[in-house]
Amino acid sequence: MGQYDAQVRQQLSKYKHKDLAQRDILNVFASFSDLKPKIDKYAFSDGSVKDLLCIDGTIPVHYKGAKYNIPVCIYVMDTHPYNPPMCFVRPTKDMLIKPSKNVDANGRIYLPYLHEWKFSNSDLIGLIQVMSVVFGEASPVYAKPQKASPPRPTYPPWGYPHPQQFNPYPTNSGFMPMPNASGQPQNSGYYPPQNPPTSSYQLSGYPYPVLAPGYPYNQSSSITPYPTNTQPQMTTAKPPPGSVNMDVLAMNSDSYIVKSQNSLSDDQVRASIQSAVEDKLKRRSKEVLQQMKSEIAVLTETQNKLKQGQETLERITNELEQQHAEVEKNTALLMRKDEEIKQVLNKMEGQQEIDIDEAVVATAPLYKQLLNLFAEENAIEDTMYYLSEALRKNVIETEVFLKHVRELSRRQYVVKALMQKARIKAGLTLL
Numbered sequence: 001m002g003q004y005d006a007q008v009r010q011q012l013s014k015y016k017h018k019d020l021a022q023r024d025i026l027n028v029f030a031s032f033s034d035l036k037p038k039i040d041k042y043a044f045s046d047g048s049v050k051d052l053l054c055i056d057g058t059i060p061v062h063y064k065g066a067k068y069n070i071p072v073c074i075y076v077m078d079t080h081p082y083n084p085p086m087c088f089v090r091p092t093k094d095m096l097i098k099p100s101k102n103v104d105a106n107g108r109i110y111l112p113y114l115h116e117w118k119f120s121n122s123d124l125i126g127l128i129q130v131m132s133v134v135f136g137e138a139s140p141v142y143a144k145p146q147k148a149s150p151p152r153p154t155y156p157p158w159g160y161p162h163p164q165q166f167n168p169y170p171t172n173s174g175f176m177p178m179p180n181a182s183g184q185p186q187n188s189g190y191y192p193p194q195n196p197p198t199s200s201y202q203l204s205g206y207p208y209p210v211l212a213p214g215y216p217y218n219q220s221s222s223i224t225p226y227p228t229n230t231q232p233q234m235t236t237a238k239p240p241p242g243s244v245n246m247d248v249l250a251m252n253s254d255s256y257i258v259k260s261q262n263s264l265s266d267d268q269v270r271a272s273i274q275s276a277v278e279d280k281l282k283r284r285s286k287e288v289l290q291q292m293k294s295e296i297a298v299l300t301e302t303q304n305k306l307k308q309g310q311e312t313l314e315r316i317t318n319e320l321e322q323q324h325a326e327v328e329k330n331t332a333l334l335m336r337k338d339e340e341i342k343q344v345l346n347k348m349e350g351q352q353e354i355d356i357d358e359a360v361v362a363t364a365p366l367y368k369q370l371l372n373l374f375a376e377e378n379a380i381e382d383t384m385y386y387l388s389e390a391l392r393k394n395v396i397e398t399e400v401f402l403k404h405v406r407e408l409s410r411r412q413y414v415v416k417a418l419m420q421k422a423r424i425k426a427g428l429t430l431l
Contacts, residue, residue, distance in 0.1 A: 052076060061132050096141060370423065380411060
């Protein structure tokens, strides 16, 4: 029995499909040791609040050759596994959520696996594996910026700032290093939230707003806004006379981009577009490949079960055919024997009574002797039996009984001896 078997069984007491949900949830704890169950409140879009089982903890993510942990919580619906769970990223105090096409500003997770959730083809282990792959490509959190004011940039002789190197990762942390906060959610073609929240909030104990539809709920929590992504204010020095004239100074989260008056060439624009399209196609291909692998595994398992069932049915069919043939054979034999008996009865109806002694005739003199000896032995045994009954009922005296028994015993001994010799002569086994 696993560590959480009893706890999960108790927490799923009000679920509609307890056995299916319990088996799916316990498989998660057997595969991911950093996850644990708990009961948590969840507020739905209609204002109702339910106590749902929450799978809370961290999942492993491989990022640039290293393994990191991403904190998540998975709310299992009371109709599981027929409806998908609600998944959220729960950043620590040193992290902030980085919105993307897969994670909104409140930490809600959107994946094709959740959108296409179907019982018997989807489970929690497959969901967590897809989350690990997606988060390994695009981090859902980033390191919280330091509160200290950034140092003033140093300028080259031309008067323009050099790109500064920022450390976007938390130090001495067991969680995955996250890119800086500049990344904005890309326009994705599949299922963004229907009512995306306009601002991010953090509840004490639940990092998601109660007022937004479908997020964890806590009545006693006070709402405090997430820290906003701040960028160091950069100033541009006026270029000295004779320097190159620049139009725009743009800065993103990783570097400063200096644009000149000359526009980009067509080849550079084409290469940039191709690179962006390739990245998007690769991400989408990996998601589709992962989903296809899961579906193929399910179909393969179903095919194996169908083959086993087919073999079982064929074996049962063969056995039934053999039994049917044997029954038909026995039926024909019985009908033939019945006809023979009827014929014998018809022949015997017009005949006289048959003497039993004359009806039994041995095929040889030796066998006739055996038959007579056997009949005589049985007659002696019957006689001795009736003599004992007569003595018991005081019909004869003891002396008379003993006299006759003595004579019958001598005769019985002789009969048995002759019978043994006759059986040896006939080649029969001894009695």
